[in-house]
Amino acid sequence: MKKNYLFTPGPTMAPHEVLLAEAAPMIHHRTSQFSAILEEVVEGLQKLFGAEEPVYIVMGSGTAAMEAAVANVCSPGDKVICAPAGKFSERWADICRAYGCEVVNIELEWGQSPTPEQVEAAIARNPDARAIYLTQSETSTGAYTDIEPIAELTRRSDALLAIDAITGIGVHPCKMDEWGVDLVTSGSQKGCMMPPGLGFIAVSPRSWETIEACSSPRYYLDLLAMRKGWAGGSQTPFTPAISLVQALRRALRMMMDEGLENIHARHARLAEAARAAVRALGLQLVADSPVNGVTAAYAPEGIDTKKLVPLMRDKYGVQIAGGQGHLKGKIFRIGHMGYVSEEDMLVAIAALEKGLKEMGYEFEIGAGLLAAHKALA
Numbered sequence: 001m002k003k004n005y006l007f008t009p010g011p012t013m014a015p016h017e018v019l020l021a022e023a024a025p026m027i028h029h030r031t032s033q034f035s036a037i038l039e040e041v042v043e044g045l046q047k048l049f050g051a052e053e054p055v056y057i058v059m060g061s062g063t064a065a066m067e068a069a070v071a072n073v074c075s076p077g078d079k080v081i082c083a084p085a086g087k088f089s090e091r092w093a094d095i096c097r098a099y100g101c102e103v104v105n106i107e108l109e110w111g112q113s114p115t116p117e118q119v120e121a122a123i124a125r126n127p128d129a130r131a132i133y134l135t136q137s138e139t140s141t142g143a144y145t146d147i148e149p150i151a152e153l154t155r156r157s158d159a160l161l162a163i164d165a166i167t168g169i170g171v172h173p174c175k176m177d178e179w180g181v182d183l184v185t186s187g188s189q190k191g192c193m194m195p196p197g198l199g200f201i202a203v204s205p206r207s208w209e210t211i212e213a214c215s216s217p218r219y220y221l222d223l224l225a226m227r228k229g230w231a232g233g234s235q236t237p238f239t240p241a242i243s244l245v246q247a248l249r250r251a252l253r254m255m256m257d258e259g260l261e262n263i264h265a266r267h268a269r270l271a272e273a274a275r276a277a278v279r280a281l282g283l284q285l286v287a288d289s290p291v292n293g294v295t296a297a298y299a300p301e302g303i304d305t306k307k308l309v310p311l312m313r314d315k316y317g318v319q320i321a322g323g324q325g326h327l328k329g330k331i332f333r334i335g336h337m338g339y340v341s342e343e344d345m346l347v348a349i350a351a352l353e354k355g356l357k358e359m360g361y362e363f364e365i366g367a368g369l370l371a372a373h374k375a376l377a
Ligand SMILES: *Cc1c(COP(=O)(O)O)cnc(C)c1O
Pocket: 009, 010, 061, 062, 063, 064, 088, 135, 137, 138, 139, 164, 165, 166, 167, 187, 196
């Protein structure tokens, strides 16, 4: 018998209550019945994002929400500031270039996080920048960026601050309005315990002037159409992913029952346990300042994670992730976001130990588990 666990940093495990809600009979979306569901969902998302304004649901993955944050803000030729230090912060720069922007990069190594001083210097050098695109939780390296002090700087400048909080939402606090962030994006299949398929984007009041003046072509991802649909009776401009929205209502109810503070505290504990285990196994984290939703660590010398990851999946039923880009084969990433308990965390660590042992790494079996138990005690 083999039981399957999904410890990847997206998609993540979805509770059966959520999956059952997705299987509910189809209803029509141009009805007061569906609008009521959408209203409840948007209210829940507003709490998660720390936003007074509605959060818009984009039918697509998280990247669709990221693209919306560029397509609606930047006109061709606009200057933007990015801080590539991993696969997803690089994606911001890629999307901006696809929309004809001039991209100015804050120079970083993978695993590092941009500091407020670096952002301040970049704004000073580029006072004409239209927007700054950052990543709260860089899933490819597990690096955390403290958004609050950066937003403090950008709210005093003309540049809008957009953040990818795709693995931040439901893991770390997000206080969009309080911090003064202009655009926040996320997706369903990470901290929200949902299948993939929905993107989320929240927009600050001061962004709309820029969005209205933006000359980039867009149709499906047009935020003005989304705003109009919402104002016209809690609707989406096109047919929404009705089943996923129904599932999201269930997921958000579960999250509100647990309480946001408890959710953030649980992720902090899971991350502490994972980091303690990794250190006890003599391994090093990739990130200088680690996030709480995923733990990325370098594999021992001579162990290829392109082999370790399938071994753990096929033999023990435990799916973790390897590295991306130039870190492929060199690192492993254990996702512990969303529907993950402390007991689940121990399962992941036990399987990691078994996999490493089988691949010839020498250490005392149980050393990681013991460290994790102590961290959780
Ligand atoms: C998963 C992820 C994305 C991409 O989301 P998709 O849903 O795969 O499009 C972007 N940014 C971060 C930080 C992510 O973890």
